[in-house]
Amino acid sequence: MTALPDAPSAARRLLLVHAHPDDETIGNGATMARYAAEGALVTLVTCTLGEEGEVIGDELRHLAADRDDTLGEHRLGELAAAMAALGVTDHRFLGGPGRYRDSGMMGVPSNKRPDCFWQADLDEAAAHLVAVVRETRPDVLVGYDENGGYGHPDHIQAHRVAMRAYELAAEPDFRPDLGPAHDIAKVYWNCMPLSVLEAGFAALRAAGKKFPFPGVAGPEDVPGVVADELVTAAVDGTAFTDRKVAAMRAHRTQIAVDGPFFALSNDLGQPMPATEYYRLVRGEAAPRGASPWEDDLFAGLERNPTR
Numbered sequence: 001m002t003a004l005p006d007a008p009s010a011a012r013r014l015l016l017v018h019a020h021p022d023d024e025t026i027g028n029g030a031t032m033a034r035y036a037a038e039g040a041l042v043t044l045v046t047c048t049l050g051e052e053g054e055v056i057g058d059e060l061r062h063l064a065a066d067r068d069d070t071l072g073e074h075r076l077g078e079l080a081a082a083m084a085a086l087g088v089t090d091h092r093f094l095g096g097p098g099r100y101r102d103s104g105m106m107g108v109p110s111n112k113r114p115d116c117f118w119q120a121d122l123d124e125a126a127a128h129l130v131a132v133v134r135e136t137r138p139d140v141l142v143g144y145d146e147n148g149g150y151g152h153p154d155h156i157q158a159h160r161v162a163m164r165a166y167e168l169a170a171e172p173d174f175r176p177d178l179g180p181a182h183d184i185a186k187v188y189w190n191c192m193p194l195s196v197l198e199a200g201f202a203a204l205r206a207a208g209k210k211f212p213f214p215g216v217a218g219p220e221d222v223p224g225v226v227a228d229e230l231v232t233a234a235v236d237g238t239a240f241t242d243r244k245v246a247a248m249r250a251h252r253t254q255i256a257v258d259g260p261f262f263a264l265s266n267d268l269g270q271p272m273p274a275t276e277y278y279r280l281v282r283g284e285a286a287p288r289g290a291s292p293w294e295d296d297l298f299a300g301l302e303r304n305p306t307r
């Protein structure tokens with residue numbers, strides 16, 4: 001049981017569920033930094049240690065699964081450094097560090113390892129997350145869409161576990177030993193509005209020869225692209241871009257950063273958005289004024305200290 005940081009019981013509470021160390025910063029780094037700075041209780045649950053990842057740079061390549069197989073332990077440290085950069089103090093691994101191994105990309109042999117997340121029993125994995133939900137009692141849960149954003153097995157499984165835990169945590173008869181039932185007020189899935197994606201890639205093409213990476217990502221490389229009408233919230237993290245960049249750089253084996261662009265180990269550069277987008281899938285959206293999108297994930301929620 002992790003001691004929660006001291007905070008007024010009326011503090012707003014955000015829980016994020018991610019597949020690997022690095023996903024949280026790529027998708028929600030500015031959002032996490034903003035809410036942590038505003039005094040919210042931000043809890044990150046990461047489902048694997050990222051043991052099957054590729055490694056950027058020759059000097060650390062020995063960590064890879066087909067060499068020393070110590071990348072997971074190394075990425076645990078990268079995640080801790082990234083959380084320090086974002087000001088997030090409550091980050092945990094589903095079932096404890098190493099309980100579920102990174103499954104690798106869809107279709108590779110490591111998908112069949114009995115200890116990998118893709119082979120996990122859904123209700124058993126969800127029970128680990130129910131324990132966190134009932135302890136931290138979040139107002140808002142952030143996860144992936146049913147395709148995990150881009151079809152990676154661990155992302156799909158993280159979606160399934162998050163949505164199953166959302167249901168089970170609210171059931172008073174389910175595992176009362178894990179604490180009193182808790183009904184999360186709002187659930188969002190990470191997404192990227194098509195119009196924002198197109199503008200970002202237009203800026204990337206305009207960079208021309210100054211573009212710092214050998215390859216250019218395409219829209220198919222960006223997870224969770226949806227029509228603008230499906231987007232509910234846009235969280236402006238501009239004020240926290242420096243923290244997001246520092247956290248991206250902390251994930252040194254996975255992410256290379258250059259100016260307003262970043263690339264994964266595939267060396268395909270893509271824009272690094274300062275605003276992060278969300279699709280509400282459970283709960284009620286707050287009434288919106290002129291903007292089509294909420295600007296705060298907690299919009300419309302009373303600060304209920306007894307939740």
Ligand SMILES: CC(=O)N[C@H]1[C@@H](O[C@@H]2[C@H](O)[C@H](O)[C@@H](O)[C@H](O)[C@H]2O)O[C@H](CO)[C@@H](O)[C@@H]1O
Pocket residue numbers: 020021022023026050051052053054102103104105152254264265266267
């Ligand atoms: C962002 C993300 O989910 N990264 C995962 C992903 O890594 C990609 C994978 O190695 C792919 O083969 C590369 O081309 C791409 O550049 C990588 O981002 O899958 C890894 C293995 O499951 C995982 O460790 C990593 O966190």
Ligand SMILES: [Zn+2]
Pocket residue numbers: 019020023152155
């Ligand atoms: Zn991932």
